[in-house]
Amino acid sequence: MRGLHPDRFRRREGGVALLTALVLMLAVLMTGIATTRGALQGARAAAHERDRVLALQMADAALHDAQQDIEGGMAPGSARANAIAGGSADAFVAGCGGGRPYNGLCAHATDPDQLAALLLDDDGPAVVFGSFTGASMPGGEGALPLTAPRYLIELMPAAPGGQLYRITARGAGSMPGTHAALQAYYRKPPDGAQGRRIGWRELGNWSELVAASGP
Numbered sequence: 001m002r003g004l005h006p007d008r009f010r011r012r013e014g015g016v017a018l019l020t021a022l023v024l025m026l027a028v029l030m031t032g033i034a035t036t037r038g039a040l041q042g043a044r045a046a047a048h049e050r051d052r053v054l055a056l057q058m059a060d061a062a063l064h065d066a067q068q069d070i071e072g073g074m075a076p077g078s079a080r081a082n083a084i085a086g087g088s089a090d091a092f093v094a095g096c097g098g099g100r101p102y103n104g105l106c107a108h109a110t111d112p113d114q115l116a117a118l119l120l121d122d123d124g125p126a127v128v129f130g131s132f133t134g135a136s137m138p139g140g141e142g143a144l145p146l147t148a149p150r151y152l153i154e155l156m157p158a159a160p161g162g163q164l165y166r167i168t169a170r171g172a173g174s175m176p177g178t179h180a181a182l183q184a185y186y187r188k189p190p191d192g193a194q195g196r197r198i199g200w201r202e203l204g205n206w207s208e209l210v211a212a213s214g215p
Contacts, residue, residue: 048175048178051173051174051175051178052173052180054143054145054171054173054174054178055145055172055173055178055179056171056180056202057171058137058148058149058171058172058173058180059149059169059170059182060169060171061129061171062129062149062150062151062169062170062171062182063151063167063169063182063184063197065127065130065133065135065151066151066153066167066169066186067167067186067195067197068135069084069127069151069153070084070165070186070188070195071195072084072085073132073133073134074132074133074134075132078101079101080101080102080105080132083102084105084163084165085163085192089107090102091105092105092106092155093105093106094106094109095107095114095118095125096118096124096125096152097125098125103126103127104126104127104150104151104152104153105152105153106118106125106152106153106154106155107155108154108155108157109154115152115168116181119150119151119152119168119170119181120170122147126150126152127150127151127152127153128148128149128150129151130148137149143174144174145171145172145173145174146172146174146175146176147172149169149170149171150169151168151170152167152168153165153166153167154166154167154168156185161187161189161190162187162190163188163190164185164186164187164188165186165188166183166184166185166186167185167186168181168203169181169182169183169184180202181202182200182201182202182203183201183203184197184198184199184201185197185198185199186198
């Protein structure tokens, strides 16, 4: 058998080397694309998690603001403060519809979806942070929340040891569609002493409630 001519052998060897180099370059390119895609997805997930934490912090700020509202806010002797302290049935009505100055005061609701709808309604009865306490909070763009947090205060059924309230608060993140909600109980002693918070929990189905209330 006659061997390959040296020039033809070199050309074949060069073709195999070129094909191998192309395959290696393609593998490196695909690896780079996968790595970049993974990094982008990780950065996006981290950004969403930071925004969720911001929304939770805003909801917690609303809880604290509601507690100050229960304690009398800026006007301890006002009609609102007296109605809250006394658990007035004229102030705590079904659907939180008592109107000014009883915004955000609600009779006990057994349906959490009702509270979610009221908190999500920008024109609804939920109290905007600082309305009755004078507290302020920056908002806008970047790392700031898009909207101020809000809250509702329910009067729970009568119990010994003073008035018991349930606060449901909503916070927003810096990106559209990021919301979080917290709920806590607050007990006010009958002697007018400082009340205290009794636990809290995150409303884990808030994202679903937000989606269900959308257009």
